[in-house]
Amino acid sequence: MSKILLCNPSCYSIEYEINPWMDTNNKPDQRISEKQWNLLHDTLLRCGAEIVYISSEPKVPDMVFVANAGIVKGNTVVLSNFKHPERQKEKQYYKDWFLKNNYRVIEIPEHLNFEGAGDALFFNDILFMGHGFRTDLAAHKLVATALNVDYTSCELIDPRFYHLDTCFLPIQNRVVYYRKAFSNSSANKMLKTLLNESQRTNQYLDIVNVCEGLAKQFVCNSICIGENIITPSKDCASVFYDNVINYCDMSEFIKAGGAVKCLTLQL
Numbered sequence: 001m002s003k004i005l006l007c008n009p010s011c012y013s014i015e016y017e018i019n020p021w022m023d024t025n026n027k028p029d030q031r032i033s034e035k036q037w038n039l040l041h042d043t044l045l046r047c048g049a050e051i052v053y054i055s056s057e058p059k060v061p062d063m064v065f066v067a068n069a070g071i072v073k074g075n076t077v078v079l080s081n082f083k084h085p086e087r088q089k090e091k092q093y094y095k096d097w098f099l100k101n102n103y104r105v106i107e108i109p110e111h112l113n114f115e116g117a118g119d120a121l122f123f124n125d126i127l128f129m130g131h132g133f134r135t136d137l138a139a140h141k142l143v144a145t146a147l148n149v150d151y152t153s154c155e156l157i158d159p160r161f162y163h164l165d166t167c168f169l170p171i172q173n174r175v176v177y178y179r180k181a182f183s184n185s186s187a188n189k190m191l192k193t194l195l196n197e198s199q200r201t202n203q204y205l206d207i208v209n210v211c212e213g214l215a216k217q218f219v220c221n222s223i224c225i226g227e228n229i230i231t232p233s234k235d236c237a238s239v240f241y242d243n244v245i246n247y248c249d250m251s252e253f254i255k256a257g258g259a260v261k262c263l264t265l266q267l
């Protein structure tokens with residue numbers, strides 16, 4: 001069963017600008033944000049997820065994007081080191097939560113930036129890791145070693161897609177990505193890794209390169225639970241042609257540069 005961490009949006013706001021989506025003159029509506037988050041919450045439950053909660057905290061308005069807490073494998077978490085000072089205060093809250101919940105907590109050296117599951121996604125047992133905006137390339141090896149997994153580094157080049165989970169979505173037998181968000185050499189390397197892995201495991205693999213319009217609807221920021229897709233993209237039918245599509249309007253969170261996947265952390 002999927003176990004997912006959520007942080008409620010009661011302290012969510014846009015108080016600073018650290019990615020191109022954020023505009024302090026275009027703040028989220030508190031009431032609509034809560035409605036959208038509640039729908040996401042109820043949809044996750046309906047799709048069979050088990051949900052656990054971390055409390056929101058004042059003065060860290062992006063903490064609702066709990067995907068950035070760290071990357072979890074089994075009972076181990078590698079905590080994030082946020083790039084921007086505006087988010088650095090979140091780390092202690094996450095650390096306390098993981099310790100209280102009996103996780104083995106690993107921290108990488110402070111000078112290396114790493115933004116958790118936002119920049120680290122598993123396809124089978126291979127960890128795909130983003131760099132270029134929030135996470136340092138030098139952090140990849142340390143994170144992968146801590147989790148004892150193989151990894152592939154992916155260079156992000158479009159500031160609108162500053163975290164890997166905004167442009168790369170590995171699900172079961174499909175990888176959905178927005179190729180233009182990656183450097184050419186990275187995109188080629190990623191495809192090679194995926195194809196090798198699908199051959200090695202004799203696994204059917206469908207690789208879908210989405211258009212800019214769908215990428216901007218955060219189609220790659222969907223999550224998959226069994227046959228269900230929970231997605232912020234209303235035009236995604238061709239991408240998720242054989243899934244049950246559960247659309248959740250995430251307009252208030254996209255204002256901060258995040259959507260379904262960013263609001264959840266797979267435990």
Ligand code: ARG
Pocket residue numbers: 018019022062065067068087117118119163165166256257258259261262
């Ligand atoms: N405003 C947040 C930031 O810029 C959004 C984080 C989105 N999280 C994610 N996993 N993509 O850090």
